[in-house]
Amino acid sequence: MRKTTTPKTDALLDVRGLRVSFGTTQGLVRAVNDVSLTLNRGEVLVLIGESGSGKSVTALTVLGAMPSNTRQVAGEVWFQGQNLLSLSPTAMRHIRGNRIAMVPQDPMIAFDPVYPIGVQIAEAIRAHQPLSRREAHKRAVALLDQVGLPNAARRASHFPHQLSGGMAQRALIAMALACGPDILIADEPTTALDVTVQAQILELLMHLKETMGLAVLFITHDMGVAAQIADRVAVMYAGRIVEQADVDTLFYRPQHPYTWGLLQSTLRLDAPADVEIQAIAGMPPNPVSLPPGCTFHPRCPFVKKICHEAYPTLEVVAPNHIAACHLSVQERKEFNRG
Numbered sequence: 001m002r003k004t005t006t007p008k009t010d011a012l013l014d015v016r017g018l019r020v021s022f023g024t025t026q027g028l029v030r031a032v033n034d035v036s037l038t039l040n041r042g043e044v045l046v047l048i049g050e051s052g053s054g055k056s057v058t059a060l061t062v063l064g065a066m067p068s069n070t071r072q073v074a075g076e077v078w079f080q081g082q083n084l085l086s087l088s089p090t091a092m093r094h095i096r097g098n099r100i101a102m103v104p105q106d107p108m109i110a111f112d113p114v115y116p117i118g119v120q121i122a123e124a125i126r127a128h129q130p131l132s133r134r135e136a137h138k139r140a141v142a143l144l145d146q147v148g149l150p151n152a153a154r155r156a157s158h159f160p161h162q163l164s165g166g167m168a169q170r171a172l173i174a175m176a177l178a179c180g181p182d183i184l185i186a187d188e189p190t191t192a193l194d195v196t197v198q199a200q201i202l203e204l205l206m207h208l209k210e211t212m213g214l215a216v217l218f219i220t221h222d223m224g225v226a227a228q229i230a231d232r233v234a235v236m237y238a239g240r241i242v243e244q245a246d247v248d249t250l251f252y253r254p255q256h257p258y259t260w261g262l263l264q265s266t267l268r269l270d271a272p273a274d275v276e277i278q279a280i281a282g283m284p285p286n287p288v289s290l291p292p293g294c295t296f297h298p299r300c301p302f303v304k305k306i307c308h309e310a311y312p313t314l315e316v317v318a319p320n321h322i323a324a325c326h327l328s329v330q331e332r333k334e335f336n337r338g
C-alpha cells in the first residue's frame with residue numbers, strides 16, 4: 001500500500017497538510033488536523049461530515065478568511081502557482097471574490113436588506129472591474145438571467161426580502177459569479193431550502209460547472225445532496241479526511257466505518273417504509289481533547305486494540321480511493337454487509 005500525501009500537481013487547487021487551531025478559554029481547539037485535497041477544473045468535490053468536523057474552517061482558510069482567534073495555520077494551499085497561505089492580506093483580498101468566490105449558507109444575512117439585489121451585484125462587479133454603473137448593472141442583469149431568475153431585469157430592482165429562498169440563493173450565486181471566478185466554494189448553500197428548490201439549485205450549480213468549467217468545492221452534511229452533485233467526495237471527521245473517492249465508488253464500495261454510518265443514516269428513497277434509519281451512535285469528539293489513536297474509535301462498532309493507540313494512515317485502497325482505517329480488507333468485506 002502506498003501513502004497518498006502527494007497530491008496531483010495539475011490540480012487547480014491543491015491543499016496540503018492543512019492544520020488550523022483556535023485559542024479559546026477551554027483550550028486549543030484543533031479544528032483541522034492535516035487535511036489534503038485537490039480540486040480540478042470542471043469538477044465538484046463534496047466535503048461531507050457531521051456538524052463540527054471542520055468543513056467550514058477548511059473553506060474559510062482556503063479563502064484566507066480566518067477568524068481573529070486563529071492560533072495556528074500550517075500546511076499549504078496552492079492555487080495558480082502561489083501558496084495562498086503566504087500571501088499578504090491585500091493579495092489575498094484580490095484572489096477572494098475575483099478568483100475564488102464563496103456562496104454562503106444564508107442569503108438573508110449575505111445580502112444587505114436595504115439595497116436592491118441588482119445594485120449589490122453591480123457593486124460587487126465594480127469592486128473588481130473598471131465598469132460604469134450602467135455597464136455593471138447590465139452585467140448584473142445578465143448574471144441573474146444566467147442563474148435562472150425569471151424576469152431578471154425586473155427582479156434586479158427587488159430587495160432581498162422580496163425574493164423566495166430559492167430565488168435569493170440564485171441571486172447569491174450570481175453575486176459569487178460576478179467576477180468570473182475559477183473556484184466556487186458553496187458552504188451548505190441549500191440547507192435552508194425545501195427539497196424541490198434544493199434540487200433546482202444543485203442543478204444550476206452543475207450547469208455552471210459544465211458551461212463555465214467552474215470548479216466547485218461543495219460542503220454538506222447530507223449524503224443525499226452529495227449523491228446528486230458530487231464528482232468526488234471527501235469524508236471529514238474530527239478535522240481529518242477519513243475517506244475519499246469518486247462518488248459512485250464512495251456509495252457502492254465505501255471502506256470506512258464512519259462512511260458506512262453516514263450512508264446508513266441517510267434516508268433511502270428506495271428503502272421499504274418500515275426500515276429504520278440508523279444514525280451513528282454517540283457524538284463527534286470535542287476538538288479541545290481529541291481521543292488518542294483513531295479519533296473515530298469511541299464510536300466505531302468495529303474498534304480493535306490498535307485503534308486506541310495509533311491514528312491509521314490514509315492509504316490507497318483502490319485507484320483514486322483512499323481511506324484511513326485499521327480494519328483489514330477481509331474485515332471490511334465482512335463488516336460492510338449493507
Ligand SMILES: Nc1ncnc2c1ncn2[C@@H]1O[C@H](COP(=O)(O)OP(=O)(O)O)[C@@H](O)[C@H]1O
Binds near residue numbers: 052055058
Ligand atoms: N473561531 C472559532 N473559535 C473556536 N472554535 C471554532 C471556531 N470556528 C470553529 N470552531 C470549532 O471548530 C470545529 C470545526 O468547525 P466547523 O469547521 O465550523 O465545522 P463544520 O464541519 O460544521 O463546518 C468545531 O468544533 C467548531 O466549534
Ligand SMILES: [Mg+2]
Binds near residue numbers: 056187
Ligand atoms: Mg459548517
